[in-house]
Amino acid sequence: MFKKILIANRGEIALRIIRTCKEMGIKTVAVYSTADAESLHVRFADEAVCIGPPPSSESYLKVSNIMAAAEITNADAIHPGYGFLSENSKFSKICVEHGIKFIGASPEMIDRMGDKASAKATMKEAGVPCVPGSDGIIENFESCEKIANETGYPVMLKATAGGGGKGMRAVWKKEELKKAWNDARQEALASFSNDAMYMEKLIEEPRHIEIQIVGDAYGKACHLSERDCSIQRRHQKLTEETPSPFMTNPLRKKMGEAAVKAAEYIQYEGAGTIEFLVDKHRNFYFMEMNTRIQVEHPITEQVIDFDLIQEQILVAAGVPISGKNYTPKLHSIECRINAEDPYNNFRPSPGRITTLHSPGGHGVRLDTHVYADYIIPPYYDSMIAKLITTAQTREEAINKMKRALDEFVIEGIKTTIPFHRQLMDHPDYLAGNYTTKFMEDFVMEDE
Ligand code: MV4
Secondary structure, three states: OOOEEEEOOOHHHHHHHHHHHHHOOOEEEEEEEHHHOOOHHHHHOOEEEEEEOOOHHHOOOOHHHHHHHHHHHOOOEEEOOOOOOOOOHHHHHHHHHOOOEEOOOOHHHHHHHHOHHHHHHHHHHHOOOEOOEOOOOOOOHHHHHHHHHHHOOOEEEEEOOOOOOOOEEEEOOHHHHHHHHHHHHHHHHHHHOOOOEEEEEOOOOOEEEEEEEEEOOOOOEEEEEEEEOOOEEOOEEOEEEEOOOOOOHHHHHHHHHHHHHHHHHOOOOEEEEEEEEEOOOOOEEEEEEEOOOOOOHHHHHHHHOOOHHHHHHHHHOOOOOOOOOOOOOOEEEEEEEEOEEHHHOOEEOOEEOOEEEOOOOOOEEEEEOOOOOOEEOOOOOOEEEEEEEEEOOHHHHHHHHHHHHHHOEEEOOOOOHHHHHHHOOOHHHHOOOOOOOHHHHOOOOOO
């Protein structure tokens, strides 16, 4: 087993990883930018190394500084958390070259799944359902037109390097194709320096349902059921739940089997997520694979009583998985609390937290790094806490969430707490009747 793990991240996920390391008797090294010198991950780790000034590009993304921190502290593994370097194949490769175990995917796996067209081609080979469309990258506009006619409108143009919805265009008629093709390619070039595009049939009003998987070093994989992440705004998830209110037992079996087939086909090692689009007829299609631990992993942990970070560490150390698939026995919901003003277009609201009272009690989990007097720096992601409630039924989990949100007091900055309160009273949310379009129609009511 590893003796010392360096956590190449900050905020709640750095704390989350330190907690599991402590329980496993593994020493921890925190890295931090000068903006995070007062952060809890720095205080709770056994050692801490400053890796640069506030901008991520000069600290949490600075590979040379992180490797130097790992070398001077003698860390034998690096956990990248989510975001930052978690899906950076160059970083994964440099870890391999330095004999430091990267607790994440291999460089080859990151590259294969990071390119969306290559990920889709791989999944098609594995026998996982994919959205009909182009066979890989589209050569030129002429062939784009031809494929659109064969696929049938509406279609979706997607950048193979895509992420966060960039370089993606829905096209409803032939006359709109040229502009969409040019716009999407230009956006992709500007965002990713790669304008390669592929095409799919547009799935209207889909749900985003993802399956958590774990694979070991011996080619075996299992699934840990689904998370419904359909409630998103500008490709940022706001709340997630498991089980999905749209799930049925036969669909879970089919999606779970597809996800395990996908993971075993690519000999996936570690924790990963297979994202699917699910249409109104409950047809499901592979969308993307994430080769990291995700923000919303705690809801899965809650419903199956399983520590996913511990599992990542065990698998990275060569321990075989049990091989058992899981069905949720409870219901869990996560609300992402961001330092943003939901009454003003979710505008970022960094600054000092003057008053903090955290919710607690039965079935309430709060994953956060903030405390009273903590100053939220403007340089990083605006998520400051994840409030997670777990109960026997969806109704009870929602009821508990309402109660926990009411207890939660954060003063000094604006937060998304009022948004979540209103969501928990929304008739369509309460009915479990929502798709990825939900936030397009949502308007905040006055306080
Ligand atoms: C789609 C789609 C409809 N049809 N593909 C959004 C981000 C990128 N990862 C893929 N996305 C979509 N792909 C087809 N063929 C609709 C979306 C989509 C979406 C998906 C999941 C969650 C939120 C979304 C919001 C807008 C569009």
